[in-house]
Amino acid sequence: MAQLKLSIVFGSGARIGPGKAALLESVRDTGSISAAARGMGMSYKRAWLLLDSMNQAFAEPVVTAASGGMRGGGAQLTSFGAELLERYRRMEEQAAALAADDLAALARMALPEAGPKI
Amino acid sequence: MAQLKLSIVFGSGARIGPGKAALLESVRDTGSISAAARGMGMSYKRAWLLLDSMNQAFAEPVVTAASGGMRGGGAQLTSFGAELLERYRRMEEQAAALAADDLAALARMALPEAGPKI
Numbered sequence: 001m002a003q004l005k006l007s008i009v010f011g012s013g014a015r016i017g018p019g020k021a022a023l024l025e026s027v028r029d030t031g032s033i034s035a036a037a038r039g040m041g042m043s044y045k046r047a048w049l050l051l052d053s054m055n056q057a058f059a060e061p062v063v064t065a066a067s068g069g070m071r072g073g074g075a076q077l078t079s080f081g082a083e084l085l086e087r088y089r090r091m092e093e094q095a096a097a098l099a100a101d102d103l104a105a106l107a108r109m110a111l112p113e114a115g116p117k118i
Numbered sequence: 119m120a121q122l123k124l125s126i127v128f129g130s131g132a133r134i135g136p137g138k139a140a141l142l143e144s145v146r147d148t149g150s151i152s153a154a155a156r157g158m159g160m161s162y163k164r165a166w167l168l169l170d171s172m173n174q175a176f177a178e179p180v181v182t183a184a185s186g187g188m189r190g191g192g193a194q195l196t197s198f199g200a201e202l203l204e205r206y207r208r209m210e211e212q213a214a215a216l217a218a219d220d221l222a223a224l225a226r227m228a229l230p231e232a233g234p235k236i
């Protein structure tokens with residue numbers, strides 16, 4: 001088994017990868033930063049920092065507070081946040097579909113246990 | 119401007135991404151681990167560890183010493199190492215071609231300077 005992971009690196013150095021995409025999805029589904037953080041096993045602070053870094057990287061925010069500030073009562077994806085997530089998931093699916101044969105060939109050569117991860 | 123980065127994650131946890139692919143390429147082109155390391159601005163030790171981790175992750179090594187051990191006189195990609203590199207580059211090109219429109223749309227929204235990188 002082998003999995004493809006996609007990251008987008010912008011000119012500013014900002015990055016969007018599987019972790020941030022999953023966090024956006026979790027905010028969308030739970031309507032809350034703290035529930036999203038809990039669901040992903042990360043601290044509220046970490047989730048907030050990740051979302052804030054995305055909000056700072058684009059001309060439009062990806063997440064807004066429903067009320068009471070980003071710390072307060074709920075949060076939701078903006079339409080740009082939803083678009084970012086949708087584009088990321090589409091790129092991921094297309095890449096995985098196209099890479100399926102190459103991935104399978106490499107997975108057949110991979111040992112079940114490898115050396116140290118670096 | 120936005121760039122797509124691909125990583126393959128195997129069942130063992132072993133990963134192949136842009137850095138390891140570039141290192142394989144550099145060993146192929148220079149025939150030497152130390153020259154490859156220099157060309158990539160990394161220490162010999164770091165390059166050796168990265169190559170060794172790839173050698174341990176698959177049923178066949180990716181790099182072999184031409185003579186005198188991996189520390190000694192030159193190194194070259196094995197046929198599997200060349201295959202791994204070729205498959206990685208093909209997946210990368212295909213993904214980038216397919217993702218071009220989505221990437222361009224996101225790059226248009228990206229600010230030239232972002233907040234802290236996380």
